Amino acid sequence: MYVKNRMTVNPYTIAYDAPINDAVEIFRDNNLKRLPVTDNEKVIGILTQGDIQKVSPTKATSLSIFEINYLLSKVTVKDAMSKNPITISPDSLLEEAAVIMRKNRIGTLPVVENNKIIGIITESDIFDAFIDLLGFKENGSRITVESKDVPGALADMADIFKSFDANITHIVAYHGDNGKSDVVIRTNTLNTNEIEKRLLEHGYRIEHVLKNDKK
Template sequence: MYVKSRMTANPYTIAFNAPINEVIELMHEKNLKRVPVVDDEKVVGIITSSDLEKVSPTKATTLSIYEINYLLSKTLVRDAMTKEVITISPDALLEEAAVLMRSYRISTLAVVKENKLVGIITESDIFDAFIDILGFRDIGSRITVEANDVPGALADIGNIFSSFDANITHIADYRGSGGKSDVVIRTNALNTDDIEEELKKRGYLVLNVIKNQG
């Protein structure tokens, strides 16, 4: 899965020399937590709700609303933005985006192609992709099986499901210690009693079964 399939394309942006109250209004109106900052089409920063808090008067201020608006109109986006922006290509793998976010401890990446901003990808996009990859919202059954971490184990498990005409829609393998793996299988079948029995006969330990009937 690629970044371009999960990113928000053509995101709202703000010019680096715009007054700070313009981005405040934009974020409030569009319910945004972050906005890329651009100079023409080139991304030069990112501004977040946390950045805005640092330059906004506190609630304890004695300034009037007119004085506050005047001060904000004199503060430019470039004075409050985070200048170091981590970018990624739209053709990069989603895993690469996740690794970058974890490495830099950030929640957003600017997606850049040929030095132009084409999108943003966030932690929420990664989480949604993870849920979809595992098919957790799909109707069917989720069966977790403990298997020996040996060649052919997944093929053998797949053959068991196939023998009962049950389609495997999603699969994940979590390798543990002691040469064992937890294999998480999602199938469109809701009645999995016979599949579970056959798995046990073949020496697999069925750890967990969850049904989703929609």
């Protein structure tokens, strides 16, 4: 899966020379946490709500609201933004975006193509993709099987499901350090008793079964 499959296209942005009050309004009206800062269409910074607080008078100030608004009107976005943000290409893998965010402890990446911002991807987008990849919201059964890390194990399990005409919709393997893996298999079949029995007969251990029937 690629960044372009999960990013928000045409995101809200703000010009570097815009008054900070404009950013406050965009944050408030659209329930945003971060804004890419642009010079024309080139990303040159990121502005967060925390950045705005740093350039705003504290709550202990003796200034009136009118004085505060006047001072803020003199502050521009470039005075508060974080410069030189990390960006990513729309053709990058979603895993690459996750690694970059994790490594740099950031929650947002502007998506740039030909030096122009075309989207934005956030940690929430990656969480949603993870949930979808596991099929957690779909009807059916989720069976976690412990298997040895040997060639053909996945094919053997797939044949078992096929023999019961059960379609495997999602599959994920978590490799351990003991020569075994936890294989999470999601199928659209709700009655998995016979499948579980056959898996046990083939030497697999059933660790967990979850049913999801929203009807």
